[in-house]
Amino acid sequence: MRLVSYNIEWFSHLFDGENQLMLDGRPSRRHGVDRYTQGRAIAHVLDRLDADAVMVIEAPNSGHHQKCTRALENFAAQAGLRCSKAVSGFATDTEQEIALMFDPAKLQVQVDPQSSPEAPRFDTTFHIDLNVDDREDPVRFSKPPLELQVTTQGGTTLRMIGVHLKSKAPYNAKTPQEVVRISIANRRKQLAQAVWLSRRVQQHRQAAEPVIVMGDLNDGPGLDEYERLFEKSSVEIVMGADLSDPNAQGLVQPRSWGQPATARFYHVESKRYFGVLLDYIMISPELAAREPRWRIWHPFEDGACYADSDLRAALLAASDHFPVSLDLELT
Structure with a gap:
């Protein structure tokens, strides 16, 4: 079975008010790419x-x-994809939902949001002391995680959670001081979301x-200088002791060669592209025992992707993100 996580930049802007594709020469929200080119790509x-399920972020x-x-x-039908069915969770006001496209011949999928005293439902409010001042702060998700109960054709049942944690980027900051203040505040909120998510994972693990x-x-571990102000990155918090993702775990170890990347952004001031690892597929021990194989479909780092000029383009x-796939011996 192949599962994929894929952040598709401003996917929403390829559809009209009737949920139909707009494949024309007008600009998409993706810089320098028109709607026809992005949709076809x-x-x-x-x-x-050729996945059995794709977790679509944005x-x-x-x-x-x-x-x-x-x-x-509609997109799947027009493109002839076998992932022809889709489910989504709580709607947001960001125009960036979390949804799962899946092959109905391989999987049965049910949206199944959970709640507990330690981890309330993801569309509500979580209270945690962010500033270590003995006062709890309210935290909400702008994009509540998508919680699913998934059953395979062979009868295996598992929990799947699609996530898009808060960005740490200091948007709208106008001074160096504002950059620092907003970056730290955003990281605190992101870490709080990670703790909330981790508690839900532990709830499932206990069951x-x-x-x-x-x-x-x-x-990701070691991604920016603000991480030194806190004990762990949000990725490490979510993984905890039970989940594994070799790309994330590799960043915690001493690095002898190039780091993996799942996204590629352009830095206007330096006029250079830079890569970062932001996208993950983390699995529990029962699934880690099923010969998992992860792959980042990076057009310049994956040899097969680079060699295929059509796929690379x-x-x-x-x-601006690239798919991450996980192949499992799971039927």
Whole structure:
């Protein structure tokens, strides 16, 4: 079985108010790419991934006139994808939903949000002392994680959680002091979201349920200088002692060669591209025993992706993130 996590940049802006694709020469929200090129590129990448399920981060919008799942299913039908069904969770006001596209012949999927005293439902408020001042602060998700109960064709049941944690970027900061203040505040909120998510994972682990956490955590061990102010990155908090992802774990170890990256951004001031590891698929021990194989479909770091000129071009046009796949001996 192949599972994929894929952050598709501004996917929502390829659809009209009737959830139909707009494949024309007008600009998409992806810089320098028109809607026709991005839409075709996304279809090409998803077809080549040939996954049984794709966790789409920044999925199409759900609002008064649009519906995320309908847009994704229309896209799948037009592109001829076997991941023809879609589910999504709590709608957001960000135009960036979390959704799962899946092959209904291989998987049964049910949206199943959970709640406990330690970890309330993800569309509510979590209280935690962020500033170590003996006062609890309220924390909310702008993009509540998508909680799923998934059953395979062979009868295996597992929990799957799609996530998009808060960005640490200091948007709207105008001075160096504001950059520091906003960056630290954003990291505190991100870490609080990671603690909330980790508690949900532990809830499933205590119930002996296999767990997969997949998506964009906007963080990684050693990613920025503000991490020194806190004990751990949000990635390490979510992984805890029970989940594993070799890409994330590799960053904790001494690094003898190039670091993996799942996203590629352009730095305007230096006029250079830089890569970061933001996207993960973390699995519990029961699944780690099923011969897991992770792959980052990076057009310049994965040899097969680089050698395939059509796939390389599609990966670059589709999004600023690249897919992460996990192959498991799971039926």
